[in-house]
Amino acid sequence: MTAELEALKAMWLDLSAHVDQLAAERQHYQDFFEQASAAYVVTDEHGTITDVNGAAVDILQRRKAWLRGKPLVVLVALEQRTEFRRRLRAVREPHAERSWRTIFVAPQLRTEVALTARLIERRDAPGGICWRLEALA
Amino acid sequence: MNPRNSPEWLTTTVGAVRELMIKRLEAESLDPGSRREMEMALEELDVMWEELQGQAALLVRENERYAEFFQYAPDAYLITDAGGNIREANEAALELLKTPREAAIGKPLAEFIAADDRVSFLSRSVPLGLGATVKPIAWRAHLQSREGETLEAEFSVRAIPLKKSGAGGLCWLMRPRA
Numbered sequence: 001m002t003a004e005l006e007a008l009k010a011m012w013l014d015l016s017a018h019v020d021q022l023a024a025e026r027q028h029y030q031d032f033f034e035q036a037s038a039a040y041v042v043t044d045e046h047g048t049i050t051d052v053n054g055a056a057v058d059i060l061q062r063r064k065a066w067l068r069g070k071p072l073v074v075l076v077a078l079e080q081r082t083e084f085r086r087r088l089r090a091v092r093e094p095h096a097e098r099s100w101r102t103i104f105v106a107p108q109l110r111t112e113v114a115l116t117a118r119l120i121e122r123r124d125a126p127g128g129i130c131w132r133l134e135a136l137a
Numbered sequence: 138m139n140p141r142n143s144p145e146w147l148t149t150t151v152g153a154v155r156e157l158m159i160k161r162l163e164a165e166s167l168d169p170g171s172r173r174e175m176e177m178a179l180e181e182l183d184v185m186w187e188e189l190q191g192q193a194a195l196l197v198r199e200n201e202r203y204a205e206f207f208q209y210a211p212d213a214y215l216i217t218d219a220g221g222n223i224r225e226a227n228e229a230a231l232e233l234l235k236t237p238r239e240a241a242i243g244k245p246l247a248e249f250i251a252a253d254d255r256v257s258f259l260s261r262s263v264p265l266g267l268g269a270t271v272k273p274i275a276w277r278a279h280l281q282s283r284e285g286e287t288l289e290a291e292f293s294v295r296a297i298p299l300k301k302s303g304a305g306g307l308c309w310l311m312r313p314r315a
Contacts, residue, residue, distance in 0.1 A: 008182070015189055021301075022196035028300045029203030032214075032308065037293065042206055051206065118211040118229070132211040 039133040045126040047072045047088050059113065059135050061106035072131070077103040077110060091117050091129065101136070112136045213311040216297060219266045221245050221259075224299060224306060233290070233311055235282035246309065251279035251287045265294060265307055277314065289314040 033040065039056035043049050052060070052067045060067065060075060067075075076084045080102045090096045098117040103110050114134040120127030158179065207214065213230035215223055226234070226241050234241060234249050241249075250258045258278050275293040282288075290311045297308040 012186075012189075015186075015193065019189060019193050019196065022193060022200060024303060025300055026196050026200045026203060028298060029200065029207050032297060033203055033206050035295070035297075036210075036310075037295075038212055038310070040206070040210065051202070116211045118209050120205050120209040122205075127205070127209070130206060130209050130211055 039135075041067075041072065041131040041133060042120075042128055043072050043131065044128045045092075047129070050128060056133055059111060059133050060104060061109055061111075075104045075106075077105045079103075092119065104133075215246060215309040215311065216299070217246050217266070217307045217309065218299060219305060221247060221262060221266050230311060233288070233313065234280065235284065235286065240283070249280055249282075251281040254278040262294070262307070265296075280311070 033051070033053050036053055037055060039059050040051075040053045041049060041056050041060075042051040048069065048071050049067050052064050057064055057067070062075070073081055073084050073088070083100075084102055087097070087100060091098060099115065101112060101114050103112050105111075112135070114136055116132040116134075118130045118132075120130060207225070208227050210227055210229060213233045214225075214227045215230050216225040218224050222243055222245050223241050226238060231238055231241060236249075246262070247255055247259055261274075261276060275291055277289060277291050279287045280290050290313050293310040293312075294307050297306050298304065299306040
């Protein structure tokens with residue numbers, strides 16, 4: 001049985017090494033996202049927030065845990081929501097305008113923001129949307 | 138990862154080895170106590186193996202999520218190694234450089250800088266690649282596509298560890314000037 005145990009040990013080490021490699025790669029891209037100086041929000045194809053980086057939290061003035069799972073539109077000022085929804089519906093059209101200005105609101109705060117959307121391309125399913133937020137002075 | 142090390146191959150092989158061990162266990166005349174110990178060890182192995190696989194699956198999903206963000210960020214990003222060679226480029230960067238991925242990866246970033254700006258670009262970027270302290274800094278230079286078109290862009294750079302080795306690399310954000 002020694003040979004079998006040796007084989008198992010070798011495979012265990014292989015899988016452990018694979019997990020370590022995956023963890024390092026995940027950290028690489030996560031650090032890239034979190035430490036970016038630009039503000040980014042990732043949503044699914046319906047505009048529901050899946051990820052927010054630190055710079056975006058500074059603009060949106062909401063906690064990350066609160067933001068995740070919320071439709072991005074709930075952060076948009078009431079008078080801008082119809083326009084936002086219209087643009088979001090059209091964002092996948094080939095010649096859609098994917099940059100526009102809107103106003104985000106937080107308690108006692110209104111921030112005019114230049115939004116830029118880029119579609120995430122996936123082969124097998126509709127991809128989400130990466131948004132860049134630039135607070136306008 | 139080569140196919141022999143893929144999680145699927147490992148799972149199949151571990152399953153086969155485990156079956157073999159159980160058969161041996163049945164064939165060998167162990168006393169009941171030793172047999173029970175061996176069975177418990179196999180059960181423990183199963184649990185640990187499943188945990189490790191679960192961990193790997195979670196990491197794969199998270200990797201995809203963050204890697205997808207890098208690939209489709211609305212801004213143009215490049216990651217270069219200490220020698221200034223492009224190691225990673227996202228879609229927006231390839232569009233800005235007007236080059237396919239295979240023509241960009243491995244090439245020095247300086248090759249995509251217009252000749253008039255190249256010396257200045259290198260004098261700023263080479264010390265960063267050699268390990269000079271990288272505080273986030275920015276400057277302007279002209280990009281030049283393979284077809285000779287030029288475009289003024291603002292470059293911001295910060296330190297980032299490379300994906301595979303973890304060695305020091307540089308992350309470049311390139312924004313075209315309006």
